[in-house]
Amino acid sequence: MAQRVAVVTGSNKGVGFAIVRALCSKFEGDVFLTARNEERGKAAVEKLKSEGLNPKFHLLDIENTESIKSLAGFLKKEYGGLDVLVNNAAIAYKVNIFIV
Numbered sequence: 348m349a350q351r352v353a354v355v356t357g358s359n360k361g362v363g364f365a366i367v368r369a370l371c372s373k374f375e376g377d378v379f380l381t382a383r384n385e386e387r388g389k390a391a392v393e394k395l396k397s398e399g400l401n402p403k404f405h406l407l408d409i410e411n412t413e414s415i416k417s418l419a420g421f422l423k424k425e426y427g428g429l430d431v432l433v434n435n436a437a438i439a440y441k442v443n444i445f446i447v
Contacts, residue, residue, distance in 0.1 A: 351375060351431075352376055352377045352378075352426040352429060352431070353370050353374050353376060353377070353378045353379065353431035353433070354378075354381060354407075354418070354429060354432050355370065355378070355379070355381065355433040355435055356381050356407060356432075356433065357381065357382065357383075358381055358382065358391070358433075358435055358436075359380065359384070359387045359390070360387070362435060363380075363435035363436070366433050366435060367380045367395065368398070370433075371395060371400035371402050372400065377403055377426075378403065379404065379405050381404070381405050381407035382404075382407065383408035383409075383414075385404075385406050388404050388406065389404055391404075392404045405418055405421065
């Protein structure tokens, strides 16, 4: 049986980071912390490793189709798919919104 795998999008800080921490403590499989910034993502992984946890990192920018395809291809090749997805990443639109 293939290793189980969980992915948390947008997880280098805040709620996503806390979800990765919790999954690393409870989930029987590999847990991927993802971020659109490689440096910040890897720093977050190192922080969790210093706590005795073992997350893995994969670059993911949910606004970039090629980035999404890269992660999907990696997961299919290495794990045969995905077991758990926590879609924490969000897109912030920087426009004025007027509610009438």
